[in-house]
Amino acid sequence: MLIRTKAAFVTSVAAIALAGTPPVAHSQATAAGAASCPLVFGHGGYPSGPNPWERDQIRQPNNARAVNAQKDWGADGVEGDVQLTRHGTKAVMWHNTTTNGLTGTRKNITDLWWTAGSDNLRDRRIARGPYAGEQVHTLRQWLDHVRSAGLIALLEVKPEARAVLSDPAYATAAWKEISDPIKERQASQRILVYSQDSWIQAELAKRHPGLLKGPEARWTDSVSWAEPPPAWNGNVSRWREVLAQAPKSVMTNFTKEYRAWLTDACG
Template sequence: MPRSWNIPGPRTWGVAAASAVLLLCTAQASPAGAATTALPLCPTVFGHGGYPTGANPWDRDQVRQPNNPKGLAQQKSWGAGGVEADLQLTRDGTKGVMWHNTTTNGLTGTRKAITELWWATGADQLKGRTITRGPYTGETVYTFREWLDSAKSKNLTPLVELKGEAEQSLLNSDSAIRERAWAEVIAPISERIASQKIMIYTHDTALKPELDKRIKAAGLSATLTGHPSWVDGIGWEEPPPAASGNYASWQAAWTRLGSTTASVPVATSWTKDLTTWLQGKCV
């Protein structure tokens, strides 16, 4: 779903993936007196799968989010160095899974809220369901651990959005449910952080203080910093709007963020278009 310029921020995105930054440095005279300029370093682009911004978006959603290995591979092929994707929890926090919708809309089987389903128990279990439309049709739902491992194998940095629906278990009145649920969020990161860069955030105002507290208590404070700036200027729709609607916003972002000493992180829903637009504008 679309966001504002910086993560974390309000739920107002129409955003896109980025791959380079445009900011010409101040001209400096060479020994011979000729003026030279230096291009900024290309950014690390975080790709996100666009989600419709109009009325009834779930009816038009094409499940473009890189919550599965096929989606990760496509983002990589478009020039992404990172991805933004979505962490949900099944009923009572029994399994962390990568899925963006509140319900199983876009998956096989009966439509139910993710928080009402067990991962691998019952006739309506979530495990084994597959995507029914869009570019990743046939892909299944992956656990948080499986997805992190796939991102690492593709050398992509994960930016994980903890979805607000997970309040069902993470803020449950039953302490056993709460602790089990938080373990599904924290443990997969703790197990991998020594060898894999991972970042996490949430837009949910009730979850955010608890997420920050528990992440810091686990010694994972670095996962809360260094997040990319969203640089898109228009909202996603289906079919996707022309990327040219973002050009002014992208240019303004590069002017503000570009650096000749650091590769800044930026995020977009138009990954392929942004990386193409940046060609020749960074090194």
Template sequence: MEISHSMIRTTATAVALLTVGTLVTVPSASAATAALPSCPLVFGHGGYPKNPNAWRKDRIRQPNHPRGVDDQKAWGVDGVEGDVQLTRNGTKAVMWHNTSTNGLTGPKKNITDIWWTAGSTNLRDRRISRGPYAGERVYTLRQWLDHVRSRGLIALLEIKPETKRILADPAHSAAAWREISDPIKERQGAQRIMVYSTDPWIQRQLARRHPKLARGSAVRWTDSVAWDEPPRSWRGNVPRWRAVLNQGAKSVMTNYPKEYRAWLSGKCAR
């Protein structure tokens, strides 16, 4: 069969059109990524048991110290939650979760009843006595904020309800509030800080004193599995994780940051 030049041109044109059509209909990797919703900001939280006698089982997992913050960073968080307590008479804002020194060396005392450095029961000289962070000490609010900034993370501060007694006491209120507010004000221009409290009175005070920062309560709790020791499987959280993600949450908090970040892969664009 003799092939004419016109047949060659026609065939070449058809192949070119087919090729172009194929290229148009196959989405690029960047286009596929752009089609995904944005991932929420992920805040790491240290689990605390939710059952009777929880204080006996508590392994002091809260990231209120550099080692804990560094672990959270390695697990892929965008921010980390820390717990703010006040020592006696509001003389020092410190990073500690529990009402008392349970989980620290030395005799058991309420944090609000002991001094930062003075006396044989002071807080500064104690060390975490159990769990993955045994040997770590207690840090001040200023020290913690500086380390969080150095790791490029958002600081989410919970002002613990135990501080209310001091913050509302006319004899100590002004100095106690300065202990909390001054470190925040000194740093808020250089790092992102959010604050909240589960105590309604403290939350109202935060909204008045730090109106642009008192948005920590907007961070959605995304877990459904109650924390226990030893930790339960993260997999029971998946239905709740999926529901919160589908609701378009802008920021979430979890006791399982490493597993949550891995679960998010392919479901949203970071």
């Protein structure tokens, strides 16, 4: 496995700077120049086991306060979740299939309008957890806030979006809702995209080939998330194993603890 040298790291940081994202001090190479710390993407944590939505405390960095918290903990980037409202009329940042965790009657995100109706998505608020009171953001709002925080944006297009993205009646407008905000900002902001749905992933490869996550933001945790949050130190063996493979970047639910550990592990 090749080790990233200081020169290679400087080239990487320069590429980020050219894309409009300021270099992050946490990701500097060691003084000896032997190897650099990977970039760290904050994920937020989602419970494992049966019916995880019942325990979900809405920690995902899909809103401004959650993004700011990840920044404070030392993240270089954040992973956000892209959903589509009814008929693909608005790309929004939310992780659950339904409005579970939001105020109002529980409904599927894909059944709601963004602004129309008394139960619209825009007027709902997070109902529990550390970010209670925060609103749902549109993709454009979220990308702008992530850029203002000096972070890299990693977008996961959720599988729920496939139904409308593949529907001839709505696909063109729905894809514009996702693609246009990315295209408008990609010259001044580093943005990566992916999906766990194979069809959406293939479409992203056609529409945004230069922005695919690929091997970047490699998952590094071994401890399954739970509520209340589990101890972080059960991850150390896996963290060490992944770091030894010199990844460009990693994704973790334990941003604050991983950053502190990483400082000792690679300078």
